[in-house]
Amino acid sequence: MPLAASAHSAGAPGGPPATGPRAGSGGAPGGTGGGQATDPGRADVDPTNDLLVAPPDPLPDCAERLEKAGIRFTRAELPVRRRAGGEECGAPDVVVYGGPEGGVRWNAAPIVSCGLALALGRFEQVLAEEAARELGRKVVRIEQGGTYNCRKMARFDLVSEHSFANAIDIRSFRLDNGVTIAVERHFGRPGIEPKTAEGRFLRALARRLYDDGVFSVVITEFFDRLHRDHFHFDQARYRIDGTR
Numbered sequence: 001m002p003l004a005a006s007a008h009s010a011g012a013p014g015g016p017p018a019t020g021p022r023a024g025s026g027g028a029p030g031g032t033g034g035g036q037a038t039d040p041g042r043a044d045v046d047p048t049n050d051l052l053v054a055p056p057d058p059l060p061d062c063a064e065r066l067e068k069a070g071i072r073f074t075r076a077e078l079p080v081r082r083r084a085g086g087e088e089c090g091a092p093d094v095v096v097y098g099g100p101e102g103g104v105r106w107n108a109a110p111i112v113s114c115g116l117a118l119a120l121g122r123f124e125q126v127l128a129e130e131a132a133r134e135l136g137r138k139v140v141r142i143e144q145g146g147t148y149n150c151r152k153m154a155r156f157d158l159v160s161e162h163s164f165a166n167a168i169d170i171r172s173f174r175l176d177n178g179v180t181i182a183v184e185r186h187f188g189r190p191g192i193e194p195k196t197a198e199g200r201f202l203r204a205l206a207r208r209l210y211d212d213g214v215f216s217v218v219i220t221e222f223f224d225r226l227h228r229d230h231f232h233f234d235q236a237r238y239r240i241d242g243t244r
Helices: 062-068 114-135 197-211
Strands: 071-082 088-100 111-113 139-146 167-175 180-182 217-219 231-234 240-242
Touching: 062 071, 062 088, 062 114, 071 114, 088 114, 111 114, 114 139, 114 167, 114 197, 114 231, 180 197, 197 217
Parallel strands: 217 240
Antiparallel strands: 071 088, 088 111, 139 167, 167 180, 167 231, 217 231
């Protein structure tokens, strides 16, 4: 996922913050550190840590938080490690997300950081509300395109949040009437208001997820063509609105 100007720090649109993030600098051993979001599982609103790109901070009460939120999960492990090039991958407190009881089905259970798992529970709530409002339907299945992938960003020489299982790509949604709404097919061209209910649903969903602080970063094709076929959500320490 490429990095644009943070809502907390100055930088040119379409590029990284002016001074550039520090990959794994400062903080505790293993490269984690910096300010933590006020409420884990929501967008990070701490303006002092925008330049830190590193695994999420440990969340000792991860299981308790997930259970309190009614999110099913199984524990997983992605030990933090450093590649030959110096980049860190992995994260503490990783889980396989099962979602709330009676929630939507996923094409594959996402393996994610604890914070992202908490955010996905909120995502399902917003998804249900926007589908009812815009479509009068219920979403029964989500197709995700991947979470953990130890790599740099596609356009910048920076570590992707996918390297920390702290990001997820979403490709499509299936409704209770069997119709599939795909980002690539229904989002529409940026700059042109969609004429279909499916397009309005996708745009309303993406914008609300950012505006309500469900995710720190929400990227659509408004940001670049690399995201023409999927939404990218993550819980980075910086914020990016790629929905307009």
